[in-house]
Amino acid sequence: MSATEPSLTVALVGNPNTGKSTLFNALTGLRQRVGNYPGVTVARKSGQCDCGNGTKVELIDLPGLYSLSAASPDEQVVIDALSGHLAADHRPDAVVVVVDATNLLRNLFLASQLSELALPVVLVLNQADVAAEQGLKIDTELLSRRLGGVPVVLTSAWKGEGIAGVRRAIGEALVQRVRMPAVEWPALVEEAMADVAAGVAADIGRAPGRADVERLLFDSTTSVGQRLGWAAPRRDAVIRAARDKVRRAGYNPLAAEPLIHYERLRKLLEGVVQGGGNRTGGSAAVDQVLLHRVLGPMVFAGIMLGMFASVFWLAKFPMQWISGGVDWLKAVVAPSLDSMPMLQSLVTDGMIGGVGAFLAFLPQILILFLFVSILEDSGYMARAAFIMDRLFSWCGLNGKSFVPMLSGFACAIPGILSTRTIEDPKARLATAFAVPFMSCSARFPIYALMCAAFILPKYGAGWESVVMVGMHCVGLLFAVPTAFVLTRFVLKVKPQPFVLELPRYQMPKPRDVLWRMWQNAAEFVSKAGTVIFAITIIVWALSYFPRDPAVEQRIRANGDSVGAEVVAARVQAAYVEQSYMGRFGKAVQPIFDPCGFDWKITVGVLASFPAREVIVSTLGVTYSVGEGAKADSKHLQQVMFDAKWTEGPRVGTPIFSLAAVLALMVFFALCSQCGPTIATLAQETGGWKWAAISFVYMTALAWLMAVAVYQVVIRLT
Amino acid sequence: MTPLSQLLPGQYGKLTSLNPERSVDQRLMALGLLPGMVLKLVRKAPLGDPLAIEFAGQVVSLRLTEAQNILIDVAADCPVQRPRPQA
Numbered sequence: 010m011s012a013t014e015p016s017l018t019v020a021l022v023g024n025p026n027t028g029k030s031t032l033f034n035a036l037t038g039l040r041q042r043v044g045n046y047p048g049v050t051v052a053r054k055s056g057q058c059d060c061g062n063g064t065k066v067e068l069i070d071l072p073g074l075y076s077l078s079a080a081s082p083d084e085q086v087v088i089d090a091l092s093g094h095l096a097a098d099h100r101p102d103a104v105v106v107v108v109d110a111t112n113l114l115r116n117l118f119l120a121s122q123l124s125e126l127a128l129p130v131v132l133v134l135n136q137a138d139v140a141a142e143q144g145l146k147i148d149t150e151l152l153s154r155r156l157g158g159v160p161v162v163l164t165s166a167w168k169g170e171g172i173a174g175v176r177r178a179i180g181e182a183l184v185q186r187v188r189m190p191a192v193e194w195p196a197l198v199e200e201a202m203a204d205v206a207a208g209v210a211a212d213i214g215r216a217p218g219r220a221d222v223e224r225l226l227f228d229s230t231t232s233v234g235q236r237l238g239w240a241a242p243r244r245d246a247v248i249r250a251a252r253d254k255v256r257r258a259g260y261n262p263l264a265a266e267p268l269i270h271y272e273r274l275r276k277l278l279e280g281v282v283q284g285g286g287n288r289t290g291g292s293a294a295v296d297q298v299l300l301h302r303v304l305g306p307m308v309f310a311g312i313m314l315g316m317f318a319s320v321f322w323l324a325k326f327p328m329q330w331i332s333g334g335v336d337w338l339k340a341v342v343a344p345s346l347d348s349m350p351m352l353q354s355l356v357t358d359g360m361i362g363g364v365g366a367f368l369a370f371l372p373q374i375l376i377l378f379l380f381v382s383i384l385e386d387s388g389y390m391a392r393a394a395f396i397m398d399r400l401f402s403w404c405g406l407n408g409k410s411f412v413p414m415l416s417g418f419a420c421a422i423p424g425i426l427s428t429r430t431i432e433d434p435k436a437r438l439a440t441a442f443a444v445p446f447m448s449c450s451a452r453f454p455i456y457a458l459m460c461a462a463f464i465l466p467k468y469g470a471g472w473e474s475v476v477m478v479g480m481h482c483v484g485l486l487f488a489v490p491t492a493f494v495l496t497r498f499v500l501k502v503k504p505q506p507f508v509l510e511l512p513r514y515q516m517p518k519p520r521d522v523l524w525r526m527w528q529n530a531a532e533f534v535s536k537a538g539t540v541i542f543a544i545t546i547i548v549w550a551l552s553y554f555p556r557d558p559a560v561e562q563r564i565r566a567n568g569d570s571v572g573a574e575v576v577a578a579r580v581q582a583a584y585v586e587q588s589y590m591g592r593f594g595k596a597v598q599p600i601f602d603p604c605g606f607d608w609k610i611t612v613g614v615l616a617s618f619p620a621r622e623v624i625v626s627t628l629g630v631t632y633s634v635g636e637g638a639k640a641d642s643k644h645l646q647q648v649m650f651d652a653k654w655t656e657g658p659r660v661g662t663p664i665f666s667l668a669a670v671l672a673l674m675v676f677f678a679l680c681s682q683c684g685p686t687i688a689t690l691a692q693e694t695g696g697w698k699w700a701a702i703s704f705v706y707m708t709a710l711a712w713l714m715a716v717a718v719y720q721v722v723i724r725l726t
Numbered sequence: 727m728t729p730l731s732q733l734l735p736g737q738y739g740k741l742t743s744l745n746p747e748r749s750v751d752q753r754l755m756a757l758g759l760l761p762g763m764v765l766k767l768v769r770k771a772p773l774g775d776p777l778a779i780e781f782a783g784q785v786v787s788l789r790l791t792e793a794q795n796i797l798i799d800v801a802a803d804c805p806v807q808r809p810r811p812q813a
Contacts, residue, residue: 075753075756075757076753076756078752078756111783112782112783112784114758114782115757115758115782115783115784118756118758229747229749229752230749261746262746263746263747263752264744264746264755267755267756267758267760268755268760271758271760292785293768293785296768296769296778296785300769300771300772300778301772302772303772305772306772391787394787395771395776395778395787396771396772396773398771398775398776398787398789399771399773399774399775399776400773402775402789503749505749506749506750506753506788506789506792507776507787507788507789507792508750508753508754508757508786508787508788508792509786509787509788510757510784510785510786510787511778511785511786511787
């Protein structure tokens with residue numbers, strides 16, 4: 010790839026909701042690459058853009074932002090990328106600033122800040138069609154002249170209009186290198202900047218860039234000082250003195266930047282924009298309904314119900330096709346390997362099973378991201394957050410935590426992936442941490458098995474429903490306090506204000522929606538997929554080896570009187586019992602003894618760490634029913650119902666007492682038994698630290714609560 | 727002078743003061759909300775918090791606690807709305 014890689018890079022920047030991503034997709038087609046900036050969980054999207062005349066550039070789609078005063082990691086990345094401080098990228102050769110043509114003043118604030126970077130600029134006035142509908146007339150030539158000759162292009166990326174003009178303008182900008190004129194600061198402010206620059210130069214031995222100086226002078230929270238290695242005591246003294254100078258110029262130092270830029274822009278736009286009246290009119294009418302006190306929550310509930318039903322039920326069909334396809338492939342491949350049983354098991358159970366294990370998540374990911382993309386692109390996501398924020402703000406989350414947590418009830422993986430829509434990094438991490446507590450669909454089989462085998466026959470259908478509903482609430486009950494403690498006491502990040510634009514409603518563009526679904530799925534497969542595959546192989550090996558043929562011979566010798574199927578099940582049970590997994594299960598059974606688990610359940614629990622739904626088939630194996638056992642298998646239910654302790658203090662009493670059944674269900678409700686979830690957490694939080702904390706915390710909590718439930722219930726019954 | 731958090735939906739007025747030390751106010755200034763500008767409380771969320779405010783042709787949401795220290799000089803010609811009976 011590197012041989013053909015274009016050596017020129019152009020950055021795409023702009024406010025959120027300007028149609029920047031649509032323009033990016035239009036400019037690059039589908040030649041895109043998605044990665045991560047090193048060390049932060051900010052996605053790096055880049056693609057090749059053809060600018061005509063054989064010039065190809067690498068176009069980088071930087072995260073949307075309103076201002077250069079960095080508060081979030083996303084914003085920090087933009088500043089570092091544009092000033093050339095990212096290890097991965099050199100400073101871009103030009104910047105394309107995308108602005109919303111219907112609100113030039115606010116959008117040009119960022120452009121005006123960028124003018125201090127002295128990079129060649131192309132200004133794209135997007136959503137020109139909407140501006141025209143609103144009766145706005147924009148004199149682009151006058152605007153270009155006032156901006157020192159910077160090319161100004163009118164586009165409607167949604168309709169695909171003006172794209173060629175942008176390509177041409179990028180090509181020209183790279184040659185003519187026209188920059189936006191910098192701001193004319195009042196003399197005293199200029200002096201203050203010079204003082205800061207001199208202070209930096211004196212202490213670290215090299216002059217800082219203009220943009221760095223402005224961040225140091227104007228922002229109360231900036232990491233530029235740390236990046237430059239400018240130590241605190243000296244830095245604070247210099248900056249305090251410089252800010253006093255700004256004060257003498259008549260400005261509050263923390264307000265000077267927007268005041269001066271907006272003043273400049275107001276003059277600059279005089280005569281450029283004409284006409285236009287009610288800019289928020291159409292959306293305001295829609296909001297009358299969608300944000301109405303009564304109707305709003307009803308519509309919201311309807312949309313969320315539809316989304317959840319789709320992820321929960323609709324995804325079942327493609328998931329069945331995938332598992333059907335996996336079984337078919339196993340059946341096709343297996344006979345050719347009959348002569349080599351070890352290899353046969355590795356290929357069918359390990360490898361094909363491992364690929365199937367992560368492919369099974371794709372339908373849910375694709376369906377959830379279909380909804381998330383439509384909700385975001387249409388502008389409804391901000392409204393949903395507006396409606397829900399009150400319910401989440403008290404525990405440190407925000408309104409945008411709702412969609413991830415709801416989808417967690419179907420599957421944690423798409424839920425964690427969708428936390429990307431949360432701008433506040435603290436709320437994002439806390440939400441991702443809380444999502445795996447939601448009772449996902451993989452927990453359902455063990456609840457169903459336990460209820461059908463023990464609760465229903467002993468206590469009736471009424472109690473069965475109570476237990477089922479209760480189990481779905483257990484996780485939520487622990488997730489909310491966890492998020493509260495995490496955001497209040499553990500994460501020492503400054504909370505971000507929940508200032509959220511409620512953008513104009515827009516029709517989502519099908520290409521953008523499909524493209525985003527595809528990118529999320531592809532990223533999941535390439536990153537989490539490899540981890541899931543590896544875990545499956547490891548667990549396969551642990552429960553396959555050692556495999557002493559004597560075990561099988563002994564059972565076959567004793568099993569003449571029973572059918573071949575029963576013998577096969579017994580052979581399998583015996584092999585698992587003496588496998589590393591089985592031995593390990595017996596060895597650690599004392600740890601699970603206080604929860605009332607025998608060694609067979611313990612092996613089931615251990616084997617379920619990569620994927621909790623495995624518990625049912627593992628219990629099928631350890632209780633010699635066969636690995637095909639399903640939750641509704643009457644045979645498995647009966648065998649478990651009859652199972653008694655054969656040794657120890659509880660000998661002769663049923664293993665599956667009410668206490669043990671409830672303890673097992675609570676354990677599964679809380680335990681972190683999902684390799685893909687751990688892998689996704691690591692992918693989304695930028696390392697294994699939070700994934701490891703989540704695993705240890707959830708597993709320890711599950712054990713504690715299972716012990717508590719067992720010990721209390723056994724004394725009451 | 728009325729705190730923004732106490733405006734009724736539909737009321738508007740001139741912004742008299744912001745506190746640039748606070749990160750909320752910094753964000754709002756970046757969005758173009760500057761002293762002297764007219765802003766309007768469009769609505770409250772169904773649960774009473776957050777608020778939706780309109781200024782310079784855009785609608786922005788912020789929480790009640792974040793709106794307490796933003797002072798508004800409510801315009802005399804505001805449509806006076808009866809406060810909704812609390813349910």
